[in-house]
Amino acid sequence: MSKYAVLIAPTRTGYSAHVPDLPGCIATGRTIEETRKRMQKAIEMHLGAMREDGDEIPAPSIVETLEVA
Secondary structure (H helix, E strand, O other), rough: OOOOOOEEEOOOOHHHHHHHHOOOOOOOOHHHHHHHHHHHHHHHHHHHHHHHHHHOOOOOOOOOOOOOO
């Protein structure tokens, strides 16, 4: 199972998320938890569509998180 980086940002009405390694794979939600759940489903659907189309599935990028004081 691959782990893709998901970027979640606040919006005026909740949250928006996207996967840099999967252009066009996005989700929104009113809460972070709702956005995460929707993003999980969006990734599954996106990868499924890529497989059906015979597209190459990109490997996840290496991601590092940094804590800033």
